[in-house]
Structures are given as structure tokens and as C-alpha cells.
Amino acid sequence: AVTGHLEHPSIIPVHALGLHDDGRPVLVMKRVDGVSWHALLQDPAHPAWEGWGGTPEDRLEGHLEILMQVCNAAHFAHSRGVVHRDIKPANVLIGRFGDVYLADWGLAHRAGPGAVNRVCGTPGYMAPEMALGLAVDGRTDVYLLGAVLHEVLTGTLRHGAGEPTAMMARAVASAPVVYGPGVPAGLAVLANRATAREPAERPATAAEFRKALAEHLRHRSSAALAASARPRLDRLRALAQDPGPDRAAQEQLLIETRFALAQALEQWPANPEARKASAELEALTAARHERSEALERLARDLDPSISARQRNWVLAGLSTVVLAVALPVVVKGPAYQPSPRELCLVSLVPTGAVAVLLALLHRHVRASAVNRRSAFGTLLIVSAVSLSRFLGLRQGLGAPAMLLHDSLLIALTLAMGAFTVFPWLGWLTAPMLLAAAACALWPALSFLAFSAGTAAAVVLGLERSGLLRRRPG
Numbered sequence: 001a002v003t004g005h006l007e008h009p010s011i012i013p014v015h016a017l018g019l020h021d022d023g024r025p026v027l028v029m030k031r032v033d034g035v036s037w038h039a040l041l042q043d044p045a046h047p048a049w050e051g052w053g054g055t056p057e058d059r060l061e062g063h064l065e066i067l068m069q070v071c072n073a074a075h076f077a078h079s080r081g082v083v084h085r086d087i088k089p090a091n092v093l094i095g096r097f098g099d100v101y102l103a104d105w106g107l108a109h110r111a112g113p114g115a116v117n118r119v120c121g122t123p124g125y126m127a128p129e130m131a132l133g134l135a136v137d138g139r140t141d142v143y144l145l146g147a148v149l150h151e152v153l154t155g156t157l158r159h160g161a162g163e164p165t166a167m168m169a170r171a172v173a174s175a176p177v178v179y180g181p182g183v184p185a186g187l188a189v190l191a192n193r194a195t196a197r198e199p200a201e202r203p204a205t206a207a208e209f210r211k212a213l214a215e216h217l218r219h220r221s222s223a224a225l226a227a228s229a230r231p232r233l234d235r236l237r238a239l240a241q242d243p244g245p246d247r248a249a250q251e252q253l254l255i256e257t258r259f260a261l262a263q264a265l266e267q268w269p270a271n272p273e274a275r276k277a278s279a280e281l282e283a284l285t286a287a288r289h290e291r292s293e294a295l296e297r298l299a300r301d302l303d304p305s306i307s308a309r310q311r312n313w314v315l316a317g318l319s320t321v322v323l324a325v326a327l328p329v330v331v332k333g334p335a336y337q338p339s340p341r342e343l344c345l346v347s348l349v350p351t352g353a354v355a356v357l358l359a360l361l362h363r364h365v366r367a368s369a370v371n372r373r374s375a376f377g378t379l380l381i382v383s384a385v386s387l388s389r390f391l392g393l394r395q396g397l398g399a400p401a402m403l404l405h406d407s408l409l410i411a412l413t414l415a416m417g418a419f420t421v422f423p424w425l426g427w428l429t430a431p432m433l434l435a436a437a438a439c440a441l442w443p444a445l446s447f448l449a450f451s452a453g454t455a456a457a458v459v460l461g462l463e464r465s466g467l468l469r470r471r472p473g
Helices: 037-042 060-079 138-154 164-173 185-194 206-218 220-241 247-267 272-301 308-325 327-332 340-360 369-395 399-420 423-441 443-465
Strands: 014-019 025-029 034-036 092-095 100-102
Touching: 034 037, 037 060, 037 092, 060 092, 060 100, 060 138, 060 206, 138 185, 138 206, 185 206, 206 220, 220 247, 220 272, 247 272, 308 340, 340 369, 340 399, 369 399, 399 423, 399 443, 423 443
Parallel strands: none
Antiparallel strands: 014 025, 034 092, 092 100
């Protein structure tokens, strides 16, 4: 009787209502040549899928198209004050020509004041108010539509399988479902919202629920693009922690991710997933760019070719001064031995020369960490020698002891430079250690030994730095 008052393309019409000769009621209804939606859910390759969206590998589009037509039938019935109360795929018939019918209105109920309510429905889909025998309205059918959407998305009943009492208990609780990554985020939210425990939290009407489905279908391509970008974005984030050697592959991954998100936002500018992923990508790209710049700065700081000529000028100038300081050995003979006071005054010459050269070339000194370390190391050597000699003079040390200390101090400083700046400085420690040994063994020849050691170190340093090598052309 209820169906007879509902004339809608998706509700099977009643052609006649009467009594059989034996007194039983008779309904004459339109014959539907088709299958139940439940059969299509079980068989993605069923012949009845012809004409519907999707492929046997992915029938979601077709299922949503069918569900939207079921929403139309339910919304029409609600406008007439009728609630179906048993919407499920088994009660939906699919015709041969794309026609969809919401059938089996045996539990249909006229909602409103004075209506008698009782526990009824199919436990796997049942709304909480149905399980509790409370008042129902259009939002009860919205719950059932949400439960059907859950089955489409997961292939399982909203309240699971098992004993009817246990299923009804789960219906009363109607806890939100945590959907897997394979379920579109928008549909997951809609399914949980439609099957909320409180009717007020559900979409207000079946038409509103249908609109949300249509929105998803309209933006499905954009959502798919955003979803395809997510694993790429996660991979980029992992690579940001451990870049590895294959930078070309990283660049390709970055290009693919950016393109997918750009296309997604072009099709649907408000796509929340694409907008969120785009913001994450920009933050990741900015961090990556900042890290790249830091690496470039580090590489520049450690590049020995930067201001190498000016650095070699300092080395050449210092070498000239050192050789000039050792000149008295050549003029006065190998037995020449300056006084401790003379040694202190002579040490100020290299220190002053280095200070002047570094002041003149300060811009080049600051150009890289290598230059700064080289300048600091050079100034450290000459200053340390001067300081050591003045302290020795104050303590009453003789010239041989001063020169022994100088040789060891210079060797130690050069060894430190070999670890921090140029490894070839390690070669220069050998002549200075030999000079220290000679000063200890033959104190009378200590100035000769020190001068010979520093001269050998200077020549070796000029050769290792490239200043003495023949340049092509």
C-alpha cells in the first residue's frame, strides 16, 4: 500500500491492487529484468555491469552512480513521509538499461507523531534508533545509505558478521571506522558521518548525502592525482633524511610529485588533500633548498682553489722573510749563534710581516674556511715562536734551548695544520723534528740546525703548494 503512493523512476510502480479468488491480497507490479546490486558487489565482471562506470579492477565509480540513484528514491519517499528502513544492496535491483530500483518496501514506515516504532531491519546495516526501537525519520535511511557506502568501500558489513545480537550491539554503539589507505579520504569521512550514532550529526537528507557522492565523483580525478602524490611525497621526506647518491632520481621524484599536485589543484582548486600535500611539498622543498645551500657554502668553505693565489702570496712572503732571517748563517758561518735577546727581536719580523700581509688581503682571507684556517695557522706559528722566545728570555733560557723549543713548537703546529687544513703540511714536520734533534745533540750549532730545518720546510712547502711547479705554457 505504501509503494502504491510512491511514483518515482527508481521505485517499482504498482499497477493494480486487489484480492485473489481465495481472498488473499494481490499486487500487480512492473516486471524488472535485471539483477540485484548485491550480485554486482560479489562479481565485478558480471555482464550487468555493462554501461556503468569503472572497470572490473575498480568498480567504485559504478557503485557510487547506483547509490546516487538509490538516494534519489529514498529522498522522494522521505518527501512523502515514508522511511524505507531496509536499504541494502540485496534490496536494490539493477535493470538492463541503467535503471535502478529501490525495492522491498515491506518494512517501510510512515514517520511522524503517533507512529508506532519497533525493532526491525537488517542487523548488518541497522541504525542505532532502529536497534533500540526508537523513532525513525529520513536520517535513519541516511544511516542505511552510509552503511551501504561502507560495504562498497570495504566489502564488509558496517556492523560485521556474527550473531544478530552482537551486530545490533555494534549498531547501537556505531563507533567510527578507521579506513585503510586504499579508501578515498573524502568517502571515508562521508561514511563515518552518515553512520554517526546521533542522527543530528548525519547529513540532514538523502539529497545532501547524494550531493556529497556527486562531489566526489566530479573531483575523483583530482583526488586520485592527490592520492598518487602522497607516496611520492613520503619518499621525498625519507630521502631528505638520507639523500643517498642518486640525486637525479630525487629530482625526477620531485618533478612528478609537483606535477601531480598541480594537475589535481587545476582540476579542483579546493582539493583539501592536494592543498595539504602542496604545502608539505613546499616546506620540504624549502628545507631541501636550504640544506643544498648549506652544503654549497660548506663546499666553498673547503675549496682550496678559492683565493689560492693570494694565499700563496702570503706563503711566498713568509718564506722570503724566514730565509732572510736565516741569512746570518750564510754570512757569518755555521758557528754563528745569536743571543737570546737577538732571537726575540728577530722573531718579531715574521710576525709583523704576516700581520701586514693578512691585513692587506683580509677580503680573500674571509672568502673561505680554508683561507681563514690557513691565515690563523700561519699567524699562530709566528706568534707562538715570538711568545715562546720572550718567555724563554724572561726565564733565562739560552739560545740553544729557545731554538729547540721553537723547532718542536713549529713541528707541532704544522702537524695540527695537516689534520685541519692541508694534509701536505705533515711533510713539513720532518725537517723541523730533525732540527729539534740537532739542537739537542749539538747546541753549539743550534742556530744552523734551526735555520736549515726552517729553510728545508719552506722549500718543501713551496713545492707542495705548487709555487715551485712549472706551469704549462
